[in-house]
Amino acid sequence: xxxxxxxxxxxxxxxxxxxxxxxxxxxxxxxxxxxxxxxxxxxxxxxxxxxxxxxxxxxxxxxxxxxxxxxxxxxxxxxxxxxxxxxxxxxxxxxxxxxxxxxxxxxxxxxxxxxxxxxxxxxxxxxxxxxxxxxxxxxxxxxxxxxxxxxxxxxxxxxxxxxxxxxxxxxxxxxxxxxxxxxxxxxxxxxxxxxxxxxxxxxxxxxxxxxxxxxxxxxxxxxxxxxxxxxxxxxxxxxxxxxxxxxxxxxxxxxxxx
Amino acid sequence: xxxxxxxxxxxxxxxxxxxxxxxxxxxxxxxxxxxxxxxxxxxxxxxxxxxxxxxxxxxxxxxxxxxxxxxxxxxxxxxxxxxxxxxxxxxxxxxxxxxxxxxxxxxxxxxxxxxxxxxxxxxxxxxxxxxxxxxxxxxxxxxxxxxxxxxxxxxxxxxxxxxxxxxxxxxxxxxxxxxxxxxxxxxxxxxxxxxxxxxxxxxxxxxxxxxxxxxxxxxxxxxxxxxxxxxxxxxxxxxxxxxxxxxxxxxxxx
Numbered sequence: 132x133x134x135x136x137x138x139x140x141x142x143x144x145x146x147x148x149x150x151x152x153x154x155x156x157x158x159x160x161x162x163x164x165x166x167x168x169x170x171x172x173x174x175x176x177x178x179x180x181x182x183x184x185x186x187x188x189x190x191x192x193x194x195x196x197x198x199x200x201x202x203x204x205x206x207x208x209x210x211x212x213x214x215x216x217x218x219x220x221x222x223x224x225x226x227x228x229x230x231x232x233x234x235x236x237x238x239x240x241x242x243x244x245x246x247x248x249x250x251x252x253x254x255x256x257x258x259x260x261x262x263x264x265x266x267x268x269x270x271x272x273x274x275x276x277x278x279x280x281x282x283x284x285x286x287x288x289x290x291x292x293x294x295x296x297x298x299x300x301x302x303x304x305x306x307x308x309x310x311x312x313x314x315x316x317x318x319x320x321x322x323x324x325x326x327x328x329x330x331x332x333x334x335x336x337x338x339x340x341x342x343x344x345x346x347x348x349x350x351x352x353x354x355x356x357x358x359x360x361x362x363x364x365x366x367x368x369x370x371x372x373x374x375x376x377x378x379x380x381x382x383x384x385x386x387x388x389x
Numbered sequence: 390x391x392x393x394x395x396x397x398x399x400x401x402x403x404x405x406x407x408x409x410x411x412x413x414x415x416x417x418x419x420x421x422x423x424x425x426x427x428x429x430x431x432x433x434x435x436x437x438x439x440x441x442x443x444x445x446x447x448x449x450x451x452x453x454x455x456x457x458x459x460x461x462x463x464x465x466x467x468x469x470x471x472x473x474x475x476x477x478x479x480x481x482x483x484x485x486x487x488x489x490x491x492x493x494x495x496x497x498x499x500x501x502x503x504x505x506x507x508x509x510x511x512x513x514x515x516x517x518x519x520x521x522x523x524x525x526x527x528x529x530x531x532x533x534x535x536x537x538x539x540x541x542x543x544x545x546x547x548x549x550x551x552x553x554x555x556x557x558x559x560x561x562x563x564x565x566x567x568x569x570x571x572x573x574x575x576x577x578x579x580x581x582x583x584x585x586x587x588x589x590x591x592x593x594x595x596x597x598x599x600x601x602x603x604x605x606x607x608x609x610x611x612x613x614x615x616x617x618x619x620x621x622x623x624x625x626x627x628x629x630x631x632x633x634x635x636x637x638x639x640x641x642x643x
Binding site: 212220237281 | 547
């Protein structure tokens with residue numbers, strides 16, 4: 132039997148604050164299979180970021196276990212890449228050096244680094260911006276660099292925490308299509324958090340819906356893959372089955388409005 | 390255009406000199422109170438040709454240079470140590486503010502008792518004056534680095550040393566530059582003050598000594614030299630670092 136890429140069982144987290152303990156999540160169980168794109172959609176404050184941070188190894192769960200390839204998670208590591216909502220690329224590094232940072236840390240040769248960086252610059256439509264600094268780029272471009280940096284380090288699984296939430300609506304559509312293409316091209320396992328129903332379905336192989344705080348997973352829906360190259364918005368919106376799934380998820384999410 | 394820009398920088402100085410001259414001549418101020426610009430120029434020529442100004446200025450520049458190096462060596466690591474630890478930073482903030490309030494000059498009586506009328510006294514005063522803003526600003530800079538930068542690097546497999554080198558050092562640099570710049574300003578003033586009391590050379594010694602013989606022209610040459618040298622030090626040391634790094638990274642806070 133193949134091991135799950137990620138197996139969360141009996142996870143529950145409580146934050147200790149000065150005002151006393153705050154329950155961040157309910158009890159959560161989930162698994163993510165290798166090569167799968169799983170999205171988690173839920174109302175704000177439901178604890179989805181807490182769950183992602185625990186998988187990333189930034190926080191230790193109050194209860195339950197999280198396994199990555201069958202081994203318990205002890206802290207952050209290069210096997211689990213993270214793309215944040217707020218920009219986390221370094222302003223003092225050029226696009227090229229930001230994207231190659233993971234490989235630099237891993238001690239890869241310059242030739243190998245250049246090759247990987249060139250490929251990702253091409254995949255993420257960043258050609259011509261290799262030697263620019265982040266402050267010279269638009270918000271959408273900066274987020275492309277963040278995505279490319281995570282992919283370049285070649286982690287086992289990529290955790291994305293509302294990465295496109297701060298980007299304007301038009302750019303977001305492009306970034307989503309690019310991400311879909313990138314995943315199709317690289318076959319990475321991805322765990323993606325969002326509060327946008329359309330985004331969750333568009334990107335996913337499987338959508339998980341969370342309840343409001345303290346969040347638990349109330350439903351999961353499979354989203355069939357249509358073509359090998361990744362989805363695009365034109366065919367997605369024209370697909371009646373996708374519309375059905377969207378409607379179902381919308382109902383589930385609306386019941387959790389706060 | 391370039392000439393025009395330079396003229397714009399010099400304009401306030403020209404106005405000031407004109408005003409000074411006008412007051413001197415117009416109000417017939419006696420030479421024991423104020424001398425005219427040409428007299429100051431003559432004194433300047435005299436001090437330069439006899440190598441006196443160079444000697445006193447060299448002493449001041451040497452001391453500020455040594456003090457700056459030592460302060461940087463102490464202040465930056467200390468600022469990092471404090472800034473990296475949230476509890477230490479909270480505990481030490483009032484402490485550092487307290488010492489920010491006690492100027493270097495206020496330490497002079499004690500320092501003179503401990504080290505006598507020596508260069509050591511001046512060095513201690515200037516280092517103290519420089520270290521506090523450097524520690525404080527380095528600490529603030531380290532604490533202002535977004536946590537995500539660190540988390541992202543940990544997820545790329547970076548260890549502690551790598552995070553210090555790739556995140557904390559460049560991230561705190563703008564603040565370190567601000568701290569050093571402030572420190573150099575304070576330190577230069579403390580240096581002159583200390584030299585006036587210690588009387589072992591330096592521009593402070595020059596102007597205080599000139600007072601004994603009512604050499605107003607010398608006092609003013611010394612004061613002008615103090616101002617000019619500060620601009621030179623700032624231009625030569627701090628501004629190149631700023632344009633090399635911060636401006637290029639888009640981090641310069643205007």
